[in-house]
Amino acid sequence: MESAQMDLYQQMIRIRLFEKEVERRMKAGYIHGTTHLCNGQEAIAVGVCSLLEKGDTITSTHRGHGHSLAFGASMDKMMAELFGKVTGYCKGKGGSMHIADVSGGNLGANGVVGGGIPIAVGAALTAKMTKTDHVAICFFGDGATNEGSFHESLNLAAIWDLPVVFICENNAYGMSSPIEKMARIKHLSTRAASYGFPGITIDGNDVREVQQATRTAIERAREGKGPTLLEAKTYRYKGHSRSDKELYRSEQEVQAHKRNDPITRYKQLLRKEKNIIETEFNDIQKMVQAEVDAAVRFAINSEDPALSTLLEDVYA
Numbered sequence: 001m002e003s004a005q006m007d008l009y010q011q012m013i014r015i016r017l018f019e020k021e022v023e024r025r026m027k028a029g030y031i032h033g034t035t036h037l038c039n040g041q042e043a044i045a046v047g048v049c050s051l052l053e054k055g056d057t058i059t060s061t062h063r064g065h066g067h068s069l070a071f072g073a074s075m076d077k078m079m080a081e082l083f084g085k086v087t088g089y090c091k092g093k094g095g096s097m098h099i100a101d102v103s104g105g106n107l108g109a110n111g112v113v114g115g116g117i118p119i120a121v122g123a124a125l126t127a128k129m130t131k132t133d134h135v136a137i138c139f140f141g142d143g144a145t146n147e148g149s150f151h152e153s154l155n156l157a158a159i160w161d162l163p164v165v166f167i168c169e170n171n172a173y174g175m176s177s178p179i180e181k182m183a184r185i186k187h188l189s190t191r192a193a194s195y196g197f198p199g200i201t202i203d204g205n206d207v208r209e210v211q212q213a214t215r216t217a218i219e220r221a222r223e224g225k226g227p228t229l230l231e232a233k234t235y236r237y238k239g240h241s242r243s244d245k246e247l248y249r250s251e252q253e254v255q256a257h258k259r260n261d262p263i264t265r266y267k268q269l270l271r272k273e274k275n276i277i278e279t280e281f282n283d284i285q286k287m288v289q290a291e292v293d294a295a296v297r298f299a300i301n302s303e304d305p306a307l308s309t310l311l312e313d314v315y316a
Helices: 001-027 043-050 064-070 076-080 118-129 142-146 148-159 189-196 207-223 252-256 262-274 278-301
Strands: 056-059 136-141 162-171 199-203 228-233
Touching: 001 043, 001 064, 001 076, 001 207, 001 262, 001 278, 043 064, 043 136, 043 162, 043 189, 043 207, 043 228, 043 262, 064 076, 076 278, 118 136, 118 148, 118 162, 136 142, 142 148, 142 162, 142 189, 142 252, 148 162, 148 189, 162 189, 162 207, 189 228, 207 228, 207 262
Parallel strands: 056 136, 136 162, 162 228, 199 228
Antiparallel strands: none
16 A cells, blocks of 8 residues: 555656656757646646556646656657657657557547547547446546537536546636636536536545545446546646746745645655655655656657658648
8 A cells, every 4th residue: 555655656756857857848948839837736647547447548638748647658758759759659740738649548638628528528438339347537627617618528428428537627727817707606516517417626736535536436437327527626836838927826826825735745644644754755756857867868869750751640
């Protein structure tokens, strides 16, 4: 059990250090285009994906690095994709918002807000029609709950009792818009009631609470009882994207939320309940940093796509 609990901590550290390195390399000019960092939201991806089995699928968002890593993606191939190299998951052509590994069950991050929700419903329909007990996990942000794709997908999943768990990562803002100005309900999870299935709001910065709620939802899905909507409340520390001047919030607000950091909270819990000493945490930090450094070397040493491949993989 302690090994499994420490693994949760290590997975959150992997996401945090990966994102920090991505930000550094982006500023240094190694990564082009834009990227959306998930610093502060690690407990959701790790808590959910720790419960998945072979054959289960996920769909992700434009802020999807953490989902991919928690689901088992290669850090080397992810970094190479961000660097635009042929060794990346999409041969360097997808970039930050389109990490995908369909053969491994990762049906892809998506640059379109709410774009992954109907894809997850399709995967869940496949699981039901092929009579497997596989589950589709669908990550999306609070802003996506106002999209038509959200409402249409939830209704379809409900009437067909599809094995899908909808995970709303409510990080308080859709770009620069506070969610309380975009919806008149206190909890976005209550929208599930409109479609006749459970909706629950949880603390997205508590990895164990995320696990507990997700376990119940997955069991319900595998038993053929249909979908669940989990609203995981969290907060992103970085701007929406690299061009965000963050004029809509104060530094004091950000620092206040950092006092509720999911990694720090879980570290304190492990110290108290399992008597884990600082040396063990430091060893994990060093091991993960070495993995991140190796991923950067792999990306830098990988080849760029040849110009002759420009039109390959564009059309199905």
